[in-house]
Amino acid sequence: xxxxxxxxxxxxxxxxxxxxxxxxxxxxxxxxxxxxxxxxxxxxxxxxxxxxxxxxxxxxxxxxxxxxxxxxxxxxxxxxxxxxxxxx
Amino acid sequence: xxxxxxxxxxxxxxxxxxxxxxxxxxxxxxxxxxxxxxxxxxxxxxxxxxxxxxxxxxxxxxxxxxxxxxxxxxxxxxxxxxxxxxxxxxxxxxxxxxxxxxxxxxxxxxxxxxxxxxxxxxxxxxxxxxxxxxxxxxxxxxxxxxxxxxxxxxxxxxxxxxxxxxxxxxxxxxxxxxxxxxxxxxxxxxxxxxxxxxxxxxxxxxxxxxxxxxxxxxxxxxxxxxxxxxxxxxxxxxxxxxxxxxxxxxxxxxxxxxxxxxxxxxxxxxxxxxxxxxxxxxxxxxxxxxxxxxxxxxxxxxxxxxxxxxxxxxxxxxxxxxxxxxxxxxxxxxxxxxxxxxxxxxxxxxxxxxxx
Numbered sequence: 237x238x239x240x241x242x243x244x245x246x247x248x249x250x251x252x253x254x255x256x257x258x259x260x261x262x263x264x265x266x267x268x269x270x271x272x273x274x275x276x277x278x279x280x281x282x283x284x285x286x287x288x289x290x291x292x293x294x295x296x297x298x299x300x301x302x303x304x305x306x307x308x309x310x311x312x313x314x315x316x317x318x319x320x321x322x323x324x
Numbered sequence: 325x326x327x328x329x330x331x332x333x334x335x336x337x338x339x340x341x342x343x344x345x346x347x348x349x350x351x352x353x354x355x356x357x358x359x360x361x362x363x364x365x366x367x368x369x370x371x372x373x374x375x376x377x378x379x380x381x382x383x384x385x386x387x388x389x390x391x392x393x394x395x396x397x398x399x400x401x402x403x404x405x406x407x408x409x410x411x412x413x414x415x416x417x418x419x420x421x422x423x424x425x426x427x428x429x430x431x432x433x434x435x436x437x438x439x440x441x442x443x444x445x446x447x448x449x450x451x452x453x454x455x456x457x458x459x460x461x462x463x464x465x466x467x468x469x470x471x472x473x474x475x476x477x478x479x480x481x482x483x484x485x486x487x488x489x490x491x492x493x494x495x496x497x498x499x500x501x502x503x504x505x506x507x508x509x510x511x512x513x514x515x516x517x518x519x520x521x522x523x524x525x526x527x528x529x530x531x532x533x534x535x536x537x538x539x540x541x542x543x544x545x546x547x548x549x550x551x552x553x554x555x556x557x558x559x560x561x562x563x564x565x566x567x568x569x570x571x572x573x574x575x576x577x578x579x580x581x582x583x584x585x586x587x588x589x590x591x592x593x594x595x596x597x598x599x600x601x602x603x604x605x606x607x608x609x610x611x612x613x614x615x616x617x618x619x620x621x622x623x624x625x626x627x628x629x630x631x632x633x634x635x636x637x638x639x640x641x642x643x644x645x646x647x648x649x650x651x652x653x654x655x656x657x658x659x660x661x662x663x664x665x666x667x668x669x670x671x672x673x674x675x676x677x678x679x680x
Binding site for chain 1 (some may be wrong): 380381385398400404405406407408409410411412479528653
């Protein structure tokens with residue numbers, strides 16, 4: 237099972253959980269399952285088309301990836317704001 | 325006591341004060357710090373507050389609460405169908421409809437959503453979404469946005485909406501079908517021989533006169549217009565204004581001959597004319613305009629007031645007027661524009677102002 241690590245505001249939307257263990261073969265599957273377990277996150281990380289939002293970065297074991305990347309069973313995922321989206 | 329909801333580039337500010345005191349309002353709450361709040365209203369029927377929030381990282385959403393200083397919850401359903409190649413960018417407008425629990429939201433890229441449960445869940449208006457010309461729709465500088473939703477008092481079937489830059493759309497069946505309402509609009513930004521055919525019509529703001537609902541007023545991208553036939557045809561009423569460019573328009577609900585605009589120089593220079601901040605009002609349906617500037621900055625003041633950043637409270641002689649600028653300044657009048665005072669200075673750039 238992969239571990240996904242969350243910071244605010246996603247942590248708050250996930251009931252205060254900093255780490256969640258989730259099964260999934262791809263980043264997209266893991267994030268969909270995250271939405272399923274914590275519906276308040278729906279739309280925050282993935283857009284209508286299941287794509288990671290443009291100004292977010294997802295890292296799997298330290299490597300920046302997109303939604304179609306493979307996830308090993310013992311992988312660690314981070315979802316972090318990119319530096320490009322914060323100051324409109 | 326008046327409560328203003330000021331949406332800014334850096335969060336929502338709730339301001340409270342007495343317009344009769346003519347002194348700055350207090351900041352009673354700030355919400356969504358760091359995120360852009362495009363628009364915020366309080367639905368007078370339910371007392372519920374709504375805010376359109378756009379996070380640079382996490383996207384757009386509509387939040388609601390009963391207490392703007394407390395916790396906010398997220399509404400659901402504001403998303404485009406999976407499989408279509410569009411993503412929701414921004415929610416421009418939220419307003420009550422003419423039936424219990426009915427609300428509308430206008431978004432970018434241009435689409436209309438409706439709610440029948442008081443704004444908690446939303447559903448896309450498919451008839452507008454499926455317009456066959458959609459692939460050719462052009463955005464304005466602010467995006468392809470549906471920003472103006474004019475309901476018809478007492479009749480939930482009749483709607484007029486304004487889109488930048490796809491003109492006016494009218495419905496007589498609660499949004500089941502739509503037709504254009506563009507006759508008379510003159511888009512100077514397209515070649516003359518194309519002006520009669522184009523739907524690239526950049527409506528900036530549009531409101532209906534509630535006591536005479538077949539009458540609407542519009543600030544256009546270069547032009548101020550009035551319609552007396554429910555939006556089918558439009559006539560220029562810009563004569564007498566120092567410029568016909570601007571964004572918002574506000575009406576006195578007690579006077580169907582009234583309109584208030586804030587002229588800006590032109591689309592190439594979107595600031596108040598001559599460095600003077602002036603509201604212009606008409607009480608004869610646009611035959612003449614009066615400058616209303618007593619108390620507003622009149623020297624070296626080059627402000628930009630966006631389309632949702634002007635609102636009113638009350639009516640008639642007691643009409644209150646409030647607007648905010650991208651400078652972060654908010655101004656108000658408790659006497660229909662005869663005199664003005666500074667409501668608040670030094671906020672973040674103002675996207676919207678609504679009286680709660």
